[in-house]
Amino acid sequence: MTEPDWVRHAIWWHVYPLGFTGAEPHARQDVVHRLTRLESWLDYAIRLGASGLALGPIFAAETHGYDTIDHYRVDPRLGDVADFGSLVDAAHAKGLKVLLDGVFNHAGRSFARPGLLAGGTFEGHDNLATLDHDSPAVRDYVTDVMCHWLAAGADGWRLDAAYATPRPFWTDVLARVSARHPHAYLLGEVIHGDYPAIVAETGMHAVTQYELWKAIWSSLNDRNLFELAWALKRHAGYLDSFVPLTFVGNHDVTRIATRLTDERLLPHALAILFTTGGTPAVYYGDEQAFQGHKEEREGGDDAVRPQFPADPAGLAPWGAATFRLHQDLIGLRRRNPWLHNARTTAEQLTNTTAVLETTDGTHRLTTVLNLAEEPIPLPQGTVLLGQADPGSLPALGWAVLG
Numbered sequence: 001m002t003e004p005d006w007v008r009h010a011i012w013w014h015v016y017p018l019g020f021t022g023a024e025p026h027a028r029q030d031v032v033h034r035l036t037r038l039e040s041w042l043d044y045a046i047r048l049g050a051s052g053l054a055l056g057p058i059f060a061a062e063t064h065g066y067d068t069i070d071h072y073r074v075d076p077r078l079g080d081v082a083d084f085g086s087l088v089d090a091a092h093a094k095g096l097k098v099l100l101d102g103v104f105n106h107a108g109r110s111f112a113r114p115g116l117l118a119g120g121t122f123e124g125h126d127n128l129a130t131l132d133h134d135s136p137a138v139r140d141y142v143t144d145v146m147c148h149w150l151a152a153g154a155d156g157w158r159l160d161a162a163y164a165t166p167r168p169f170w171t172d173v174l175a176r177v178s179a180r181h182p183h184a185y186l187l188g189e190v191i192h193g194d195y196p197a198i199v200a201e202t203g204m205h206a207v208t209q210y211e212l213w214k215a216i217w218s219s220l221n222d223r224n225l226f227e228l229a230w231a232l233k234r235h236a237g238y239l240d241s242f243v244p245l246t247f248v249g250n251h252d253v254t255r256i257a258t259r260l261t262d263e264r265l266l267p268h269a270l271a272i273l274f275t276t277g278g279t280p281a282v283y284y285g286d287e288q289a290f291q292g293h294k295e296e297r298e299g300g301d302d303a304v305r306p307q308f309p310a311d312p313a314g315l316a317p318w319g320a321a322t323f324r325l326h327q328d329l330i331g332l333r334r335r336n337p338w339l340h341n342a343r344t345t346a347e348q349l350t351n352t353t354a355v356l357e358t359t360d361g362t363h364r365l366t367t368v369l370n371l372a373e374e375p376i377p378l379p380q381g382t383v384l385l386g387q388a389d390p391g392s393l394p395a396l397g398w399a400v401l402g
Helices: 005-009 035-048 081-093 136-151 167-180 195-202 210-222 225-238 263-275 317-335 337-341
Strands: 012-015 052-055 059-061 068-074 097-102 106-108 117-119 128-131 156-159 185-188 245-247 279-283 343-349 353-359 364-370 398-401
Touching (some): 005 337, 035 052, 035 081, 081 097, 097 136, 136 167, 167 185, 167 195, 185 195, 210 263, 225 343, 225 353, 263 353, 263 398, 279 317
Parallel strands (some): 012 052, 052 097, 068 106, 097 156, 156 185
Antiparallel strands (some): 059 068, 364 398
16 A cells, blocks of 8 residues: 655654653543643754654553553543644644554553453563454454544554554554545554565555664674665665665664664764665654663663653753754755655675665765774765765764765
């Protein structure tokens, strides 16, 4: 299924609302109007260069949001339906799309409709029960929930744990949703598996590109750009049938600034992300070089899901350089929308240096990476964007060339 036209220009600022707004870790019944705090950050997202706000879970849940108990109710820790409407209206007024996070593979044990549960557990988590995806009632329920919030103003859905949900379930549900909301963007969380087959069989527009995410930080850390080149070759194959969601950070992984073993490598990771085909997403705080290590324990996600200040004035000044770098690279991306489905190949390659050429057949952009401790010459006849060609790339340097 072809993605909506507007996705070609989409760059998401991805926020985990429960953490961002400082909500308490467990459910409450009284309403606290926190969701509208995000309205103070919409201009910040626009300054970053984003065109959309991708929200983590906002529906009533027991703890972290991925244990939903009522898909028709905004989590009282975040507010109510009026708060949702206010945020969506404010975002749309500024030209920002809004993506919701739908947890339809499993639910919290106190789920409001226990008759829709199949029992069992999700990946060994005793507090999470899977939905009965073979049941027509479950398919009707998920279809109605998705359409309900799209009608309320959402522009699309991220489908949590889509890899763990039977493909025929999505085929049925997404066909019905798309028939009623043809301009909605439908993105599946897929960590591993046959990406093109999943897209083709389910009707999703895209899946999350975890292969490229891993290759970016791993190849930089290991000084093994052959790994990156291999991942980019596979990525080019995916682009033949769909445009993946690309990222270097999200709510489930150690932050990129922490994952990289040398802080000088962060610009390299960002240059790869924003000059490669895909629909890029920036996880809140990464644009400020936030640190955070994910741990495999209860509460182990807290470090990568922090509270933000009330407004951008409360941010520490030391993230400004990384924010500016994001602005520059996203600006390049926005000026060259053809990059959305362009292919990247390694034209010159060693363990520590790469000349990456990105093209759609008509346009061309070159990204040069140097992970070595000594300078390297730039390709002859190229022009460094924004300044005269210096002739060589500094040690541990990077450049985008026209």
